[in-house]
Amino acid sequence: MGTPLGDFIRARRDSVQPESLGLPNHGRRRSPGLRRLDLAARAGISVEYLTRMEQGRDRNPSVAVVNAIADALSLDPAERNHLRYLAKITGGECVAHARPAPPSRDVRPSVLETLRLLEPGIAVVTNRLGDILAHTSGYEAVVSETGLLDAGSPNLTRYVFTDPRARTFFADWDDVADQQAFDVWLAPSAESSEWFSTELAHAAGLDFTRRMHRHLVPKRGVLRLHHPFGCELQLVRETLELSESAQQLIVFLPADEETAQAVDRLRRRRHGRLRAIS
Template identity: 35%
Template sequence: MDNRDAVSAFLRSRRERITPEQAGLPVYGQRRVPGLRRGEVAALAGVSVEYYTRLERGNLKGVSDSVLDALAQALRLDDTERMYLYDLARAAGPAPRARARQREVRPAVRPSVARIVEGMPELPAFVMNNRLDTLAANSLGRSLYSQMYADSTCGANVARFAFLEPAARRFYADWERMARFAVGALRIEAGKNPYDRELSNLIGELSTRSDDFRVMWGSHDVHVFRESTKRLNHPLVGVLELDQETLSLPDETGLSVVVYSAPPGTAAEDSLKLLASWSATTGQDQHTESASEPSDRHL
C-alpha cells in the first residue's frame, strides 16, 4: 500500500485546521481556503513553497529530520501526530518489497506469555497486536468480552467489534470515544507499516461496511490510548468501571498485554468477582485461547 495518499491527506488536514490567528499570522481581507495556505506553512517551516507543495503531494522520501521537526512545529502537531509524521517519512524510504515480506510473518504468542495471562484468573487479561487482534485471552477476559467472542473461535478484533457489532454501542459506555481511539490506533499502525496487507484488508473492510468508520478514518486523526479507566456495560453484571494497564512486550513485534482490574471495595470489584464466579461455574472458556491467525468471521 503506497503511503503517498496518506501523507497528502494528513498534511492537508493538519494545515486546514489551523487558523492564521493560531499561527500568529496577520489576516487581510476574505480568505477562500480553510486554515493556512501552503505558502504560509512553507514560510513557518522555513522551506520554499515548491518544496512544501511536493511534500503535501505525498513525497516524503529523503526528507531530513530538521525539516520534519520544522513542519511539525508549523502545523502545531502534538507528540502522537509528530511520531506519525516520522513514521510516514520512514515508510517512504527504500526497499518496500523487503518490508512487505517481513510483515507477512505474524508474531506468535510465546507459551510463557500465554501462561502469564492464564495465571491471572481474577483479572481479565489479553494479548493484542497493533491491528487490535486479540491473540490470547484468559477465561475472565473472554467472559468480559463475551459478545465480541460470540462468533469467534480463534481470536477477535476490537475494531471489527466496535464498528460491525451493534452490541458494542451498548457495551462501551462511551462508544464514540472508544471508536475514535480504535481508528487512531489503526492509522498509527498504517503509518508505520503501509505494506501490511492484513491491515490494509481490515481498513478496507471497515471502510466498506461501516459509515462511522469511513467518516472517522477520513478525519486523519491519530491517537495513543492513554486512558487508565474504562466503563463497560456487561450484559450479565451491568456497568463496570475498570482500570486498564497496557504492557508492551519488548521482545515481540507490536504485541501488548492488556489487563483490567477493579479498585478494592468498589461495586466494580464485586461485579468482576461475580463474573469470574459465573465463568468458572459454567466452565466457559476454561483455557486460554491463542491464535496465530485472527478469525475470518466478522464480529
C-alpha cells in the same frame, strides 16, 4: 496520489486555527485552518516543497524537515510520534510488492505464562490489527454476552465497526472506533494494507476508511462499558508493547470500587480459563 504522510500533514494543517499560533486571520477561505504559506514559513521550507509532500510527490523528507513541521504545527508528543512513523513508512512504500504473509497469531510461551500470572485479572494479547490472540478468564467474563469472542478468530476492530452490539457495549463508541482505526497504521504496513484491502475495508465500509485517513491521534482515557448484564464498568488500560512480535499486552484495572465489585460478580458467573486463540 497522496501518501499517509501527506494526508496527515494536510489534516493537521486544516485543523489549526491561525490565531492559536499568533498568526493573523486572513478572513473567509475555501479551506479551513492554516495556509500552506504560513506553515511553510514557520517550518522554514518552501511552499513548493510542502505542496509536494502533501500531494505525495516527495516521499523522503529529512528528519530535520519532519521535526520542523512538527514544531510548526505545535504537535503534541503522540502526534509527533505518528508524524515520524508515517514519514518512515511513506519512504518505504516503493519497495517490491510481494504478497505479504499474514501476521503471526502465535503468542510466545513466556507471554502466555505472564497472562497466567495475571489471573483472575482482566488482560488480553492483541496485535495492531485488532486480532484477539489470548486472554484471561477475567477478560472473557467482562466481554461475555457481547459477541466479541463469538468468532473463531475474534477481531476487535471488525467487531467495533460491524457488530451493532458494539455501539451499546462501548459507552464511548466513537472514541473506541477512532482508536481502532488509528491502530491499523501502527501495524506492519504491508500486512495491514493486505488485511485492510481484502477484509476489513469491505466489511466495515466508509466509516472505517474515513476515520483511518483522518489520522486523528486518539486520547485513550478510561474505558466505559455497558455490560449486557446491567453492569456499568469503568476500566483503566495499561498497554505493554511486546518486542519482536508487533503484539501488545493490555491489562484493565477497575477505576472505582463499583467497577471492582461488578467485575467480581461477572467472574463468579463464569469460571473460564486462560484461552489462547491460534
